[in-house]
Amino acid sequence: MKTAANLKERRxxxxxxxxxxxxxxxxxxxxxxxxxSHPDLSDNTYALYEELLRRGCHKKYRIYWMKTFxxxxxxxxxxxxxxxxxxPSGLRETLKRAYVLNTSRxxxxxxxxxxxRRKRQIRFHLGHGMPIKIDLEYSRRFGxxxxxxxxxxxxxxxxxxxxxVPREVLCPLGYPRNDVLVRAKEIPAWxxxxxxxxxxxxxxxxxxxxxxxxEKSLKNNYPYGMPCVENKDQLLQLxxxxxxxxxxxxxxxxxxxxxxVLEKEExxxxxxxxxxxxxxxxxxxxxxLAWTDALITDYSSVYFDYLLTGCPIALTIADRKEYFTHFTxxxxxxxxxxxxxxxxxxxxxxxxxxxxxxGIDSTREERMQAKEKYHxxxxxxxxTAIIDLLEKEYHLQ
Numbered sequence: 001m002k003t004a005a006n007l008k009e010r011r012x013x014x015x016x017x018x019x020x021x022x023x024x025x026x027x028x029x030x031x032x033x034x035x036x037s038h039p040d041l042s043d044n045t046y047a048l049y050e051e052l053l054r055r056g057c058h059k060k061y062r063i064y065w066m067k068t069f070x071x072x073x074x075x076x077x078x079x080x081x082x083x084x085x086x087x088p089s090g091l092r093e094t095l096k097r098a099y100v101l102n103t104s105r106x107x108x109x110x111x112x113x114x115x116x117r118r119k120r121q122i123r124f125h126l127g128h129g130m131p132i133k134i135d136l137e138y139s140r141r142f143g144x145x146x147x148x149x150x151x152x153x154x155x156x157x158x159x160x161x162x163x164x165v166p167r168e169v170l171c172p173l174g175y176p177r178n179d180v181l182v183r184a185k186e187i188p189a190w191x192x193x194x195x196x197x198x199x200x201x202x203x204x205x206x207x208x209x210x211x212x213x214x215e216k217s218l219k220n221n222y223p224y225g226m227p228c229v230e231n232k233d234q235l236l237q238l239x240x241x242x243x244x245x246x247x248x249x250x251x252x253x254x255x256x257x258x259x260x261v262l263e264k265e266e267x268x269x270x271x272x273x274x275x276x277x278x279x280x281x282x283x284x285x286x287x288x289l290a291w292t293d294a295l296i297t298d299y300s301s302v303y304f305d306y307l308l309t310g311c312p313i314a315l316t317i318a319d320r321k322e323y324f325t326h327f328t329x330x331x332x333x334x335x336x337x338x339x340x341x342x343x344x345x346x347x348x349x350x351x352x353x354x355x356x357x358x359g360i361d362s363t364r365e366e367r368m369q370a371k372e373k374y375h376x377x378x379x380x381x382x383x384t385a386i387i388d389l390l391e392k393e394y395h396l397q
Contacts, residue, residue: 020095025102027103028103033057033107034106034114035064035065036066036108036109038068038111040073043110043126043177045108045109045110047176047179047286047383048176051384051387055387058079058080059079062104064082066084068087068112084096085097104121105120106123106396109123113125115144116144123143123145123146123147124145124146126386129304130150130155131163131330132329132330132338133299133330134327136328140163145169146169147171147389148165148170149175150171151178151304151376152374152375152376153376156170162328162330171389172376173389174375174381176386178305179381179383181306181309182308182380183380184287184290185287187288189282190281190288191291193281196248199248199293201249201293202294202296203249205225205253206254207253208227208319225251225262226251226262227316227319228346229349237350238349238353239270241354248269249270249271252272252273253272253274273285273288293311295314296313296343297315298316298317299317299320307370307375308371312340312341312355312361316344317334317342320334338370339370341355341363
């Protein structure tokens with residue numbers, strides 16, 4: 001039960017916090033950069049971070065990573081780079097977070113919106129993915145930014161009209177994470193593992209069952225998180241086909257998807273390619289994507305990114321009618337906008353796998369037309385282009 005003394009103490013703490021924040025906003029902006037991604041040290045922000053290091057910006061600026069995940073990370077950050085807690089537990093970390101966010105001149109975010117605290121701060125929102133689906137409640141909370149990255153001018157109308165991003169801040173320099181899809185990096189640990197198989201497919205579905213938000217879950221509950229794989233018999237058929245064709249399936253679940261059922265099965269040709277798997281290979285997800293032979297997805301933005309590889313794409317869309325009662329479709333018609341090998345039942349999944357085994361790409365022509373529409377010719381050079389823009393127009397030195 002709250003007492004008058006408790007309420008008075010809480011009000012006092014709030015007043016102290018308000019005063020401290022007010023004082024911090026009077027401090028001069030520092031030569032400092034805030035970086036945000038989800039998971040930590042990933043996505044577009046990490047690719048841009050590598051370019052910042054390449055140019056020696058960490059020797060001129062203080063670079064801070066906003067750390068969201070709990071625990072003490074073993075990041076081996078170079079001199080000039082550190083982190084602060086996005087969810088601080090104590091006074092010291094709370095003050096550090098407030099100081100960094102209120103005094104850093106530059107902000108780069110791609111998932112959690114890190115809004116400006118000061119008018120003279122420069123914020124580039126790097127984007128989390130070109131949308132097939134849009135969660136309007138989330139997307140429209142992006143806040144004030146100086147530049148909002150998209151992959152080509154095609155996207156201007158969608159972002160301006162649906163997400164309400166002012167057209168003047170939209171910037172068609174693409175996504176830094178895609179640079180490695182155009183110019184693949186060597187992954188020695190993966191080369192060794194990959195050599196045991198003839199082909200490798202990566203499957204990246206978006207979630208159907210959200211661990212934290214049941215209201216966003218679909219009724220069609222695929223027990224293994226694999227759309228169109230409805231029971232154990234089909235899962236074992238999938239494993240058998242992969243084994244017969246000497247193929248590997250990397251199953252990359254959405255971070256919020258419940259995989260408790262799949263994790264109980266023993267499937268030698270199906271690997272859960274989660275963050276621990278990527279750590280074992282010492283690579284990022286997109287570095288790995290560049291070395292796969294095909295993608296299976298559905299309503300995920302990875303579709304647009306993977307177009308840059310030129311490799312086959314299959315789309316599991318049997319539940320699209322229900323799915324787009326939960327989310328807003330970015331286009332008037334899904335199949336008109338998203339081109340690939342459509343899968344609505346298990347037999348079509350099996351046919352796609354057979355095509356990959358036989359070296360057939362039945363949807364290449366229409367995918368390449370989509371690639372020209374959704375990307376610019378300079379795709380694969382985004383990190384350099386964004387830092388060049390910062391140096392030219394926003395005084396990054």
